[in-house]
Amino acid sequence: MAYFRLFVGLTALMEKIKEYGYIVDYKDLFRQLQGAVTDYTSGAFDGYEAADVAGLLCDRLSKGCDRLETTLEAVRALCEPVPRPRESADYRHYFCTPDTRDQKAIAANEPKRVAFYQAVNALIRAYSNLANEMEAAGYTPQEAETIKAEVRHYSQIREEVKIASGDYIDSKIYEPAMRHLMDTYIRAEPSNLVADFEELGLVQLIVNQGFPVLESLPEGLKQDHKAIAEAIENNIRKIILDESPINPKYYEEMSELLDSLIEQRHQKAISYQEYLEEVKQLAKRVTDPTGSAVGNYPPALNTSALRSLYDNLDKDEALALKIDQVVITTKKDNWIGNRFKEIEVKNALNAVLVDAKVDLPLNQLLELIKQQHDYQ
Known part of the structure; x- marks a missing residue:
C-alpha cells in the first residue's frame, strides 16, 4: 500500500x-x-x-510515437500558411514581416512566433526521446531519416526567426538545454555558437564587435545582404518599441531615422557598405542614448530621467529640473503601483503644471515618470 x-x-x-x-x-x-x-x-x-x-x-515507445507525431503535425500546421516555396526568407517574412518599414508588424506577429517556438521546442523534445530508438518504435530507416531531416529543418528555421526578430533574448535561460538536445540528436555538423546572440542581441553585438559578427549568423540569414539588413532592422525596431515608454520623443526620432535608412536601402540610394556604417551609428544611438546624445543636452541634465523629461516637455530645461525635484521629494518608497502614493505625486505634478505651457497631458507625464529607473 x-x-x-x-x-x-x-x-x-x-x-x-x-x-x-x-x-x-x-x-x-x-x-x-x-x-x-x-x-x-x-x-x-x-x-x-x-x-x-x-x-x-x-508503453513508452508507443507513447513516444504518439507524442512525436502530434508535435510534428502541430508544427506543420503552424507553418502551413507560409508562402511557397517555403525557403528561409519565406518563413522569416511570415513570422516577422515582409517589409521592415511596417512599424507594427514585429509586435503584431509575436503571438505567431511564440506559438512556433513552443511547438518546435516540444517537437525537439519529443524527437530526442525517440532519436536512438526510431526503428524499435516502428519507423523504417527511411522514415526515421525523413523525420530527422524535418526536425532539423524546423529547428534551423526557429533559430533564424528568433535572431531575425530579436526574440532570442526573452528565452535565453532555456537555450542551453535546448542546444544540448539539438547538438546531440539533430545536428550532424558542428553547431554554431549562439550564446553571444542570446546574451547581448544582434544589435549590441554589432555595436561592440562590428560587422565580423555577421559571419556567426545562421546560414539562412547570412546568405544574402537583404536577409542581413532585414534582420538588423527588425532587431533595431524591436529595441525602439521596447524602450519607447522611457523616452517616447527620443525613440520616435530613432524610428524616423530607421525608416529613412530602410527607404534608402529600398531605393538603392546607398551602397551596402554605406548602409552598414549608417546602421551601426543608428544602433549605437538606440542602444546607448545617453552616450550618443549627451552633447545635445544642457549640462544640468545629467541623468537619463532629466533628459527624458526635457525631450518630452518641449525642451524646457527649467521645467524638467523642477519636475525632477518635485518627484524626488514627493515620491514614497514603492510608490509605483500604490494608488494613494501615485495620487500624491500626481497632485504635486499638477501644481507645477498649472502655469506651464506644455502639450504633454498630466496622466501621460505621470506614466513617463513611472518608467524612469531613477524614480523607481
Missing part, C-alpha cells in the same frame, strides 16, 4: 512537470513492464481492481 501511494504521488508530481516520464523500479515491484501493461492487477498492484489502476502504465 505504501509503495502504491509512492507511485501515485510520483505520477501526480510528474504530471505537473511534464506529460510523461520514467520511474526506475529497483525492487522489481512491477516485475516486467510488459506484464504490468497487460495485467494491471499483478505485482505492485495486487489486490486492486483493474478499473482503479487502468492507465497508470503505458
